[in-house]
Amino acid sequence: MSERFSFSIHARDGKARTGEIAMRRGMIRTPAFMPVGTAATVKAMKPETVRQTGADIILGNTYHLMLRPGAERVARLGGLHRFMNWHRPILTDSGGYQVMSLSDLRKLTEEGVEFRSHIDGSKHMLTPERSxxxxxxxxxxxxxxFDECPRADQERDAIARSMEMSMRWAKRSRDAFDGGEEHAAGAALFGIQQGALHEDLRTASADALKDIGFDGYAIxxxxxGEGQEAMFGVLDYAxxxxxxxxPRYLMGVGKPDDLVGAVARGVDMFDCVLPSRSGRNGQAFTWNGPLNIRNARFAEDTAPLDxxxxxxxxxxxxxAYLHHLNKAGExxxxxxxxxxxxAFYQQLMAAMREAIAEGRFADFTKTFLYNYLQP
Structure with missing residues (x-):
């Protein structure tokens, strides 16, 4: 690895590992959780507050930012870091998943995906090169x-064809990324393993990605929608x-118990909208499990959330005050x-890093799950 990107593993405990990713805009401690700033903001939070929670890196999204305000406009304004006042690392999703999930009218070909914006219906083409x-x-x-993310309940043949095309798109992504020499000199490129719930397809996908060569690899x-048991089944081998x-990055995950189970299986990086979306809807994650602050039993509760x-x-x-704010729509x-x-997600990641470093991750997991999943 080069000075622009390096990954060091500092300790292992079973399959779990803790370490650091070094990049020009800062260090990323792993296991790491990336708050999702889809449209150049983590909803309801200032960037400096996000950093104060302990986040080393956030996620932005190609699909949303290409549609509004537009990538070319962001570039003219000095780039995404300056635009949103976040001066540490940013990971950007390729846009493939959002094209598939948000665009009602789309046409998928070997070249890429032609789709209409969910905002105004305008027509766009997203290819590996454009991503x-x-x-x-x-x-x-x-x-x-750039990849395609098929539904896990599709027929095996359809999933295989999608995976194989995603691997061809991965090679085109690698070539296009390397062609942007100035950017490539300071950034990293991650490949994405596909194959849904089929071990042999994921093996083939991993082999193809390794042949191409990437700085990190996403699952x-x-x-x-496959459920935790099925997800963990894949993570037992993926x-x-x-x-x-x-680094191994599990995309779009998840609940706190998902994170602990995935770290136990060797995953280093995560992102998910759940903590911010749940917060806006009155759900708090705590060491003793989630709670719905809108519940009437909190109306005169003077205790802290956690x-x-x-x-x-x-x-x-x-x-009681948080209950009032949420009921009043403030x-x-x-x-x-x-x-x-x-903050809770970052505290959870820090606790896992410490437990791995001290060789007590199994005990941490047992205690955490007992408290978090209590009835």
Whole structure:
């Protein structure tokens, strides 16, 4: 690995590992959770507050940013980091998943995907080359290869064809990324393994990606409705199919117990909209499980959301006040609940890093799951 991107594993405990990714805009401690800033913002949070929770890296999205405000405009304004006032690493999703999930009218070919915007119906074409160009214009630090993410319940033959095309798109992404020499000199490119729930297809996908060569490798095609048991079944083998000395990124996951189970199976990086979306809808994640602050039992509860959390929502406000804000539809309620959830996720990652480093991850997992999943 080069100075622009390096990954070091500092400790292992079973399959779990902790380490660091070094990039020009800062260090990323792993296991890492990336708050999702889809449209150049983590909803209901200021970038400096996101950083204060302990986040080392955030995620932006190619699909949403290409449609609004436009990648070329962001580039003219100095790039995504300056635009949103986040000066640490940013990973950008390739846009492939959003094209498939958000665009009602789309045409998939070997060249790419032609689709109509979910915002105004305008027509666009997204290809591996265009995805790399958009991520270059945004100034992304970790660029994701362009792929297709099929539903896990599709026929095996359809999933196989999709995976094989995604691998051809991965090679085109690699070539296009390398062609943007100035950007490539300071950024990293991750490939995405596909194959849904089929071990042999994931083996073939991993082999194809390793032949191409990437800085890191993502496990795609999960967290799309298959359930935790099926997801963990894939994670029992998928991480070891990927290079041991490179970061492994599980895309779109997940609930706190999902994260702990995935780290136990060798995953290093995560992203998910769940903590911010749940916060806006009145759900808080705590060490003793999730709670719905809108529940009437919190109306006169003077305790903090979580006694073991030091975020602003827990330090300065009661459950009763947060209950009131959420019932009244006050914006402050969404802000405080989101900040707490992002802070909790970062505290969870820090606790896992510490447990792995001290060789007690199995005990940590047992205790965490007992408290978090209690009835």
């Amino acid at each position: 790399m160009e958009i991520q270059r214009l945004l100034g992304s630090d970790v660029v994701m290869a 795609g095609g999960l967290a799309v 991480p070891r199919q990927l290079p041991d000395g490179r 006694e073991d959390c030091s975020c602003a929502a827990c330090s300065d406000y009661s459950r 914006i402050l309620g969404a802000m405080l609940m989101t900040e707490h959830n992002i």
